Each structure stands twice: as structure tokens, then as C-alpha cells.
Amino acid sequence: MVYTARYGLEFNPFLKNSKEILVSTKEHKEVTFRLDYLAKTKGFGILTGGAGRGKTTAIRSWASSLNPSLYKVIYSSLSTLTVNDFYRNLAEELGAQPSFRKPDNFRVIQDEISRLALEKKKTPVIIIDEANYINNAILNDLKIMFNFEMDSRDRAAVLLAGLPQLNSTLRLGIHEPLRQRIVMNYNLDGLTKEEGRLYISEKMKGAGCNQPIFEENAIEAILNAADGTPRIINKLCNASLLVGDSNQINLIDAGIVMQAINDSELG
Known part of the structure; x- marks a missing residue:
């Protein structure tokens, strides 16, 4: 997957069949x-x-x-x-x-x-x-x-x-x-906003990422749409990476996330 290289990921941690990264919330x-x-x-x-x-x-x-x-x-x-x-x-x-x-x-x-x-x-x-x-x-x-x-x-x-x-x-x-x-x-219950942020950052860290990928407003948009559900957080993070890469954007903002939400039919 070429887009993982853009974001400094060894693999995509948000895909179901990728290496499991357990986040201890x-x-x-x-x-x-x-x-x-x-x-x-x-x-x-x-x-x-x-x-x-x-x-x-x-x-x-x-x-x-x-x-x-x-x-x-x-x-x-x-x-x-x-x-x-x-x-x-x-x-x-x-x-x-x-x-x-x-x-x-x-x-x-x-x-x-x-x-x-x-x-x-x-x-x-x-x-x-x-x-x-x-x-x-x-x-x-x-x-x-x-x-x-x-x-x-x-x-x-x-x-x-x-x-x-x-x-x-x-x-x-x-x-x-x-x-x-x-x-x-x-x-x-669902993840709190604080746990949601930890979940995303730990997933990225576990995939070898040492660079920022999501702006704060992008993470906020993902967490608002996911309502504490890890599966939807994964889905939206993955969709955002795809949209960001196709637009050759290195730092994902809320606009990219909103497009990803629409693509995922969650909006």
C-alpha cells in the first residue's frame, strides 16, 4: 500500500487484518x-x-x-x-x-x-x-x-x-x-474523547509512525462521527488516509475527514 509511506507508517494499523495493536484504555x-x-x-x-x-x-x-x-x-x-x-x-x-x-x-x-x-x-x-x-x-x-x-x-x-x-x-x-x-x-461503553485520542495515537505509534498525520480538528471530527466506537474510528482513519493520499496531502485536516465521512456513508 503506497499511501502508508506518505504518512510514515510501516503498515496501516486501522485495517482489520493488519497486525493487532492493543490499546490499553x-x-x-x-x-x-x-x-x-x-x-x-x-x-x-x-x-x-x-x-x-x-x-x-x-x-x-x-x-x-x-x-x-x-x-x-x-x-x-x-x-x-x-x-x-x-x-x-x-x-x-x-x-x-x-x-x-x-x-x-x-x-x-x-x-x-x-x-x-x-x-x-x-x-x-x-x-x-x-x-x-x-x-x-x-x-x-x-x-x-x-x-x-x-x-x-x-x-x-x-x-x-x-x-x-x-x-x-x-x-x-x-x-x-x-x-x-x-x-x-x-x-x-464507547471510548471517551480522551481515550479516542489515545487509541488513534497508540495505533499510529504501533505502526512505526513518528510524524503528525492528523490535525487536531481532524481527530475531533473523527471522534465526533465515531461516537466512541473503535470500529468506526478505524474506518474513518483509514478512509481519511486514502482521501489524503489521493489529494497528495501530508497532514490531514477536518475537510479531508468530512470527505472521508461522506465516502463512508456515515455523514
């Missing part, structure tokens, strides 16, 4: 603290946030920090799996042979969780992303599946992550028994 530290608590306490945890607020990035960063000799991390996304596929995938990821029938997979999953927890002394950490797609049947099943009657302590940490409507689903009366087992519930 106050919110990110709080999320990590809550997730660590869930892993130690075990039971059910809920992490919600609007689209593009950084849930998956935070979860991925946290999961990679867990000691593999103490935790076994299993990740699945409900947006891509049918109900039966969900159970088969969970059994397989736990290291067991999945069955075709749901009751058999239930038993296989429970047996494998017990084996990991009691014999291997490992805590299974089961992350269910995009859990706002979860249906009532799966929620009821989860309550049963992770209920080990002979043991008063939970044997696994189960994190449900998704959009804020996940909490609305859990507030339904039929889910009261499951809700009582939730030990952590956190909603990711």
Missing part, C-alpha cells in the same frame, strides 16, 4: 479484570456492547493471556452454528468424540468437563460469541449442562458475549435459574 483494563474474576470464580459471565465496541478484540486478548496449563479455552460463535452443530462443536473442542444425538452430546460434554476439572485440574473456559442470537432452548440447555449436582462448585467458566439485547433475553422469567448463576455482567 481504562475500559479495556476493567474488562480484563472482570474476565479474570470470571475465570477464577467460574460460573456464567455476560459481556455486552454495541457493534464495533471491541468485545471480540478484548476477549481474544484476554483468552490468549490465560495459562494453558490451568485453562482450556473453547470458542464458538452462535451466528455460524445450528443448535446441533453447537453441541457437536463443543464436544469436539473439549477433546471428545461428538455424537449425533443431543442427549449423548450432553453426557459427553459433562463427562469431559468433569475430567478436565477433576483429573487434569484445568478450568474449561467456554466463550460463546454473538450470543444475542441464542435461543431459549439453548439457554435452558446451558443451565442443565453446567449443573453438576454432586458438586456445589462450578467446574467451568462460561462467557456469553453479544449485543446488549442479550440482557433482555436473560431477563425473561424462564431464565431466572440461569440468571442467578451469573457471577459477572459487564457492558462495554
Whole structure:
């Protein structure tokens, strides 16, 4: 990408598939603290946030920090799996042979969780992303599946992550028994203006940039349009770099950002 050279970037840090640069905001530290608590306490945890607020990035960063000799991390996304596929995938990821029938997979999953927890002394950490797609049947099943009657302590940490409507689903009366087992519930808010500025500068620094790229009014315009959502900050920074380069402008101002906003159909 030729335009990265104009702005002194080794790569474009605002693209999704570029090298990940984690910005340690106050919110990110709080999320990590809550997730660590869930892993130690075990039971059910809920992490919600609007689209593009950084849930998956935070979860991925946290999961990679867990000691593999103490935790076994299993990740699945409900947006891509049918109900039966969900159970088969969970059994397989736990290291067991999945069955075709749901009751058999239930038993296989429970047996494998017990084996990991009691014999291997490992805590299974089961992350269910995009859990706002979860249906009532799966929620009821989860309550049963992770209920080990002979043991008063939970044997696994189960994190449900998704959009804020996940909490609305859990507030339904039929889910009261499951809700009582939730030990952590956190909603990711957007970045503050101060954190937004830090986010942009840390991303650029992580990409080897030692020169100013955005004027202060340009950063202000990006942050106003993004409303604290990291995904939109990335989108607008990237679009601004493209517009700036095509106009052969070395220092991006608010005018370039407004053009980028229009190009991104956010204006």
C-alpha cells in the first residue's frame, strides 16, 4: 500500500487484518479484570456492547493471556452454528468424540468437563460469541449442562458475549435459574474523547509512525462521527488516509475527514 509511506507508517494499523495493536484504555483494563474474576470464580459471565465496541478484540486478548496449563479455552460463535452443530462443536473442542444425538452430546460434554476439572485440574473456559442470537432452548440447555449436582462448585467458566439485547433475553422469567448463576455482567461503553485520542495515537505509534498525520480538528471530527466506537474510528482513519493520499496531502485536516465521512456513508 503506497499511501502508508506518505504518512510514515510501516503498515496501516486501522485495517482489520493488519497486525493487532492493543490499546490499553481504562475500559479495556476493567474488562480484563472482570474476565479474570470470571475465570477464577467460574460460573456464567455476560459481556455486552454495541457493534464495533471491541468485545471480540478484548476477549481474544484476554483468552490468549490465560495459562494453558490451568485453562482450556473453547470458542464458538452462535451466528455460524445450528443448535446441533453447537453441541457437536463443543464436544469436539473439549477433546471428545461428538455424537449425533443431543442427549449423548450432553453426557459427553459433562463427562469431559468433569475430567478436565477433576483429573487434569484445568478450568474449561467456554466463550460463546454473538450470543444475542441464542435461543431459549439453548439457554435452558446451558443451565442443565453446567449443573453438576454432586458438586456445589462450578467446574467451568462460561462467557456469553453479544449485543446488549442479550440482557433482555436473560431477563425473561424462564431464565431466572440461569440468571442467578451469573457471577459477572459487564457492558462495554464507547471510548471517551480522551481515550479516542489515545487509541488513534497508540495505533499510529504501533505502526512505526513518528510524524503528525492528523490535525487536531481532524481527530475531533473523527471522534465526533465515531461516537466512541473503535470500529468506526478505524474506518474513518483509514478512509481519511486514502482521501489524503489521493489529494497528495501530508497532514490531514477536518475537510479531508468530512470527505472521508461522506465516502463512508456515515455523514
